[in-house]
Amino acid sequence: MQIIIDEKYCKGCELCMNYCPKDVFEMSKKRSAKGYLMPEAVNIENCINCKMCEKICPDLCIEING
Amino acid sequence: MNKLAEQYIRKEALPLIFCPGCGDGTVLNSFIRTIDEMGIREDLACVSGIGCSSWTPVYLDVDVLHTIHGRAIPFAEGLKVSRPDKKIVVFTGDGDGTGIGGNHLIHAARRNIDLTVVMLTNNIYGMTGGQKAPTTPMGAITKTSPRGNDERPFDVYNLVVGAGATFFARWTAGHPVQLEKALKDAINHKGFSFVEVLSQCPTQAGRSMFNTKDPYKMIQWYKENTYMHKKGDVAKIKDGKMPLGTLYVEDDVVEYTDTLQSIKEEAQCK
Numbered sequence: 001m002q003i004i005i006d007e008k009y010c011k012g013c014e015l016c017m018n019y020c021p022k023d024v025f026e027m028s029k030k031r032s033a034k035g036y037l038m039p040e041a042v043n044i045e046n047c048i049n050c051k052m053c054e055k056i057c058p059d060l061c062i063e064i065n066g
Numbered sequence: 067m068n069k070l071a072e073q074y075i076r077k078e079a080l081p082l083i084f085c086p087g088c089g090d091g092t093v094l095n096s097f098i099r100t101i102d103e104m105g106i107r108e109d110l111a112c113v114s115g116i117g118c119s120s121w122t123p124v125y126l127d128v129d130v131l132h133t134i135h136g137r138a139i140p141f142a143e144g145l146k147v148s149r150p151d152k153k154i155v156v157f158t159g160d161g162d163g164t165g166i167g168g169n170h171l172i173h174a175a176r177r178n179i180d181l182t183v184v185m186l187t188n189n190i191y192g193m194t195g196g197q198k199a200p201t202t203p204m205g206a207i208t209k210t211s212p213r214g215n216d217e218r219p220f221d222v223y224n225l226v227v228g229a230g231a232t233f234f235a236r237w238t239a240g241h242p243v244q245l246e247k248a249l250k251d252a253i254n255h256k257g258f259s260f261v262e263v264l265s266q267c268p269t270q271a272g273r274s275m276f277n278t279k280d281p282y283k284m285i286q287w288y289k290e291n292t293y294m295h296k297k298g299d300v301a302k303i304k305d306g307k308m309p310l311g312t313l314y315v316e317d318d319v320v321e322y323t324d325t326l327q328s329i330k331e332e333a334q335c336k
């Protein structure tokens with residue numbers, strides 16, 4: 001399983017983290033070039049490939065490969 | 067960027083103008099999935115007015131008309147009359163659609179012209195800084211109702227179906243899966259179809275109306291203040307809660323471009 005977050009377009013809205021039923025995401029302390037705090041797929045082994053994060057993302061920047 | 071989105075987005079138009087957590091971006095996301103699954107890219111034309119919500123289709127690499135405030139529907143009607151083969155989807159906001167463009171909306175519904183209108187309701191004029199809209203709840207604080215809105219909002223379902231629309235669905239931007247299905251049904255419906263999406267605006271509505279700028283909390287609020295419509299029931303606002311789902315479908319109503327076509331054929335016979 002691979003979760004790609006495009007930091008060029010992510011605005012750090014946290015919807016992916018809130019929508020994930022398996023708590024895969026956490027907000028990291030890392031900031032993107034635009035200054036937004038980035039989500040991070042910390043518990044990637046829990047991912048069930050439901051793609052809710054991909055579907056809720058308002059900036060079209062999440063990609064699940066699995 | 068997501069691989070599917072990459073096939074449909076004009077990268078030179080990025081970044082999206084939407085604020086972090088804006089529901090309009092999720093609607094764009096769902097719309098891309100819808101048109102991809104339906105395989106209608108070449109048959110599609112999108113038309114929009116003015117407002118944040120009206121930017122939704124502008125990023126797509128399909129035929130798009132980004133028109134003037136409140137007039138997306140008349141542009142779309144003109145396009146449909148000249149190109150009845152096209153599947154036309156109008157994106158509008160609650161201000162654009164029911165405020166300045168309200169008269170166009172009811173008359174297009176009355177004609178039952180084969181268009182799909184997607185209205186993104188954020189209960190406010192987002193782009194211009196948070197003025198009250200015809201959908202702002204009574205008592206809500208906005209830039210132009212600092213002591214609370216003294217007017218009643220539209221019941222958009224009653225307005226649009228009452229005027230003659232033959233398909234109406236409502237979801238929130240927090241229901242991307244259901245929204246995709248509703249968009250598909252609306253586009254496939256022959257006649258005037260309307261999809262209202264309650265779309266959170268964390269920046270303008272969040273600050274003044276919802277007491278939170280957290281988009282997830284706003285989605286939760288929308289979910290708590292709506293209920294699932296049961297097929298066969300009357301789609302009423304109950305205890306302040308709006309029904310969600312496919313609220314109205316009427317087939318076999320005469321459609322406007324069909325009527326025009328038969329008039330044309332008759333005239334050519336004479």
Ligand SMILES: Cc1ncc(C[n+]2csc(CCOP(=O)(O)OP(=O)(O)O)c2C)c(N)n1
Binds near residue numbers: 163194
């Ligand atoms: C003729 C005209 N009047 C007023 C405006 C200013 N204006 C631009 S967007 C807007 C409101 C849009 O509200 P809505 O349709 O709800 O879109 P939102 O930004 O909330 O998505 C207004 C009043 C304009 N551009 N043109």
Ligand SMILES: [Mg+2]
Binds near residue numbers: 186192199
């Ligand atoms: Mg609005």
